[in-house]
Amino acid sequence: MKKEFRVSGMRCSGCEILVKEAIQELEGVEAVRVSFADGIVAVDYDPAMISPVAMIAVIEEQGFKVLS
Numbered sequence: 529m530k531k532e533f534r535v536s537g538m539r540c541s542g543c544e545i546l547v548k549e550a551i552q553e554l555e556g557v558e559a560v561r562v563s564f565a566d567g568i569v570a571v572d573y574d575p576a577m578i579s580p581v582a583m584i585a586v587i588e589e590q591g592f593k594v595l596s
Contacts, residue, residue: 529575537592538564550586
């Protein structure tokens, strides 16, 4: 399954790397694409193993805000 999040607060490629590495560590995540310029985090994942709520929590733990 694919899920795209709009994220505010990412300002550089370092932010992209921080978010990407944090999401990639989650069990059930298959692929992650992050663009600070577009404010997008796109995740391919197995819904039987992880939920979007868990991914949002990890993004926000890195200091960014997921927009609704």
